[in-house]
Amino acid sequence: MHPRIAELSQFLEAQHDVVRHAFESVPPFARERVPAAGGWSVANVIEHLAVVEKRVAMRIAASIGEARNAGLPRETSADPILPTVDVARLLDRGNKISAPDAIHPTGLGADAAWDALMQSWEIVRGTLIDADGFAIGMLAMPHPVLGTASLYQWFAFVGGHEARHASQIREIGQLVVSH
Secondary structure, eight states, X not given: OXXXXXXXXXXXXXXXXXXXXXXXXXXXXXXXXOXXXXXXXXXXXXXXXXXXXXXXXXXXXXXXXXXXXXXXXXXXXXXXXXXXXXXXXXXXXXXXXXXXXGGSOOOOOHHHHHHHHHHHHHHHHHHHHHTTTBXXXXXXXEETTTEEEEHHHHHHHHHHHHHHHHHHHHHHHHHHHHO
């Protein structure tokens, strides 16, 4: 496995563990409760992650597929990717980011939302593994928070996005369990 893919794979795994632990820290009876002040339930957040990750993975896969068909070269750099991404900005819950309607949850229950996230997660992982050895840093797409981001950076965004929402899940869990 190319060092850049290994770096991103490890980062994605670690952040997915963070969101899984956050989800599991909320008792099942509270996962579909909306906080009294409004907003999303834990199940809503998980469904949002599932929708975003599937959409991102499909866009990345399409971009890589087109580039490979056009002769995308092999990766020659082993420089780390994570230092090129402002992960701290993604994790800053004080920096409010409004999700467009297309990636809002539709109301799946907690178990169905988790299953959807796992399916999306497998698509993300498969897309990353399929990119192994290709110079996907040459490919970029606009990102609403990061600006123009390489496909490597988009994979890092997926991990950072999960970690951001893991914090939100823990916050929601405290609100809905204590009331």
